[in-house]
Amino acid sequence: MTKKILITGGAGYIGSHIVEILVKNKKKIFIIDNLSTGHRRLINKKATFYKADINNATLINKIIIKNKIDSVIHLAANLIIAESEKYPKKYYKNNVIGTQKLLKACKNSSIKNFIFSSTAAIYKDGQYKVNENSKIKPKSVYGKTKIKCEKYIQNFCKKNKINYGILRYFNIAGSSPSGKIGLINKSDHLFKNFSREIMKKKPILKIYGNDYKTKDGTCIRDFIHVMDIADIHFKVLQKIDKIKISKILNCGYNRGTSVLEVAKEFKKLAKKKVKILVTNRRKDDLVKIIASNKKLTRFIKWKPKYNSLNKMVKSCLNWEKRQ
Numbered sequence: 001m002t003k004k005i006l007i008t009g010g011a012g013y014i015g016s017h018i019v020e021i022l023v024k025n026k027k028k029i030f031i032i033d034n035l036s037t038g039h040r041r042l043i044n045k046k047a048t049f050y051k052a053d054i055n056n057a058t059l060i061n062k063i064i065i066k067n068k069i070d071s072v073i074h075l076a077a078n079l080i081i082a083e084s085e086k087y088p089k090k091y092y093k094n095n096v097i098g099t100q101k102l103l104k105a106c107k108n109s110s111i112k113n114f115i116f117s118s119t120a121a122i123y124k125d126g127q128y129k130v131n132e133n134s135k136i137k138p139k140s141v142y143g144k145t146k147i148k149c150e151k152y153i154q155n156f157c158k159k160n161k162i163n164y165g166i167l168r169y170f171n172i173a174g175s176s177p178s179g180k181i182g183l184i185n186k187s188d189h190l191f192k193n194f195s196r197e198i199m200k201k202k203p204i205l206k207i208y209g210n211d212y213k214t215k216d217g218t219c220i221r222d223f224i225h226v227m228d229i230a231d232i233h234f235k236v237l238q239k240i241d242k243i244k245i246s247k248i249l250n251c252g253y254n255r256g257t258s259v260l261e262v263a264k265e266f267k268k269l270a271k272k273k274v275k276i277l278v279t280n281r282r283k284d285d286l287v288k289i290i291a292s293n294k295k296l297t298r299f300i301k302w303k304p305k306y307n308s309l310n311k312m313v314k315s316c317l318n319w320e321k322r323q
């Protein structure tokens with residue numbers, strides 16, 4: 001059974017939630033993070049923290065060997081789509097080369113399992129509902145770096161007899177009921193922007209375009225609660241370890257929620273006057289994308305626990321109030 005787990009990017013938003021669940025389940029956790037977008041306050045006190053970069057293969061290899069680590073969950077990456085278009089080299093170096101260096105550090109070591117954070121941004125635009133065999137054609141440099149990583153991981157793990165789990169996340173929102181961790185800074189995150197706005201005296205929730213061909217004219221996403229994402233990591237890791245198998249899995253609810261529905265839920269829970277303002281469409285926004293999650297639900301016999309918009313919005317507001 002997997003016991004000692006290395007998490008890259010464990011001082012980040014999603015990583016800190018995964019660490020929280022794994023610590024609760026008595027796993028011994030080692031975090032590697034360079035704190036470029038992560039935060040010390042998100043680091044779980046029960047984990048061993050190394051301020052290090054995934055590009056430092058020699059150091060990471062030493063950490064793996066010294067601590068007899070058996071599994072890696074690899075989240076460390078840059079992930080702002082607009083920034084990736086502006087600085088493609090930075091994204092290629094950090095995401096692709098960084099992943100290759102990390103894999104190098106796992107070579108000839110005790111690593112048996114490798115979980116990777118991929119994204120829905122690798123799928124071709126306009127497919128509405130996607131399964132793991134849907135067309136891959138990332139629009140952004142960010143998406144391109146992630147699909148490159150997927151390929152490297154598959155090849156490397158096959159050669160080195162490591163089980164891999166490639167998890168393609170859809171849109172993540174919410175925060176832990178512990179109130180200790182949450183999303184600190186993200187410029188292009190819908191739930192974060194709305195939460196920040198609600199804290200103001202006269203909140204205005206901005207929606208970019210309501211003339212799309214959708215049920216209410218606004219864009220549609222498959223939002224998934226970060227606690228459910230964390231739970232998926234725990235369960236997928238246990239399963240690939242137990243039955244020695246590798247999988248690529250979409251992580252979403254198989255359900256679309258419109259941006260207007262999200263705005264209305266914030267308005268309902270705000271307990272003050274809130275204005276919803278529709279402005280022009282933004283360039284490059286996908287109209288709708290929803291995860292077919294059949295493969296995931298079958299593989300780990302998974303039932304989400306936090307799949308209500310109300311829970312997601314409430315947890316965002318609770319976290320934001322503490323900031």
Ligand SMILES: NC(=O)c1ccc[n+]([C@@H]2O[C@H](COP(=O)([O-])OP(=O)(O)OC[C@H]3O[C@@H](n4cnc5c(N)ncnc54)[C@H](O)[C@@H]3O)[C@@H](O)[C@H]2O)c1
Binds near residue numbers: 010094171
């Ligand atoms: N947030 C989302 O909605 C979403 C959706 C799909 C996929 N993902 C993926 O999930 C992962 C985590 O995303 P997040 O939202 O928690 O972002 P985040 O920025 O909060 O976390 C990333 C963490 O990685 C660290 N990091 C970055 N480069 C590093 C390096 N070279 N060496 C060591 N540490 C490094 C950062 O300091 C940060 O703590 C990413 O791989 C991202 O691509 C996120």
